[in-house]
Amino acid sequence: MQRQTPQRVAIESAFASAGRPLGPQEILDAAREHVPSLNLATVYRTLKRMVEDHAIHPVALPGEPARYELQSAAEHHHHHFRCRRCDAVFDLEGCVEGLKKLLPRGFRMTGHDIVLFGFCDTCGAQA
Ligand SMILES: [Zn+2]
Numbered sequence: 001m002q003r004q005t006p007q008r009v010a011i012e013s014a015f016a017s018a019g020r021p022l023g024p025q026e027i028l029d030a031a032r033e034h035v036p037s038l039n040l041a042t043v044y045r046t047l048k049r050m051v052e053d054h055a056i057h058p059v060a061l062p063g064e065p066a067r068y069e070l071q072s073a074a075e076h077h078h079h080h081f082r083c084r085r086c087d088a089v090f091d092l093e094g095c096v097e098g099l100k101k102l103l104p105r106g107f108r109m110t111g112h113d114i115v116l117f118g119f120c121d122t123c124g125a126q127a
């Protein structure tokens with residue numbers, strides 16, 4: 001069984017209240033409100049353990065440091081949006097039709113990964 005340390009509880013609640021994928025620094029900033037002594041090394045160690053326990057799932061974006069999302073979010077097919085100003089990553093609902101039309105003759109697609117980028121509502125309003 002998994003160990004429920006105060007650090008882990010704080011990190012889980014950071015994910016739950018963010019409702020979007022978080023990177024280690026974002027997790028540290030949010031979870032420190034509950035556990036002020038938390039540091040980045042502990043965050044990394046806890047995240048590693050949570051991945052091993054399948055509580056969270058890494059979100060791999062090309063050329064980006066990993067973010068993580070709760071396993072419950074990872075279980076349904078979705079895509080991500082990355083803000084170019086604040087670097088926050090958001091979940092997108094739904095998917096795109098017609099990707100198979102891009103394939104050369106004889107190719108077979110077994111999956112896809114789509115990342116949209118631009119400016120989030122907060123950053124877009126400042127632009
Ligand atoms: Zn933004």
Ligand SMILES: [Zn+2]
Pocket residue numbers: 077078079094095096112114
């Ligand atoms: Zn899709």
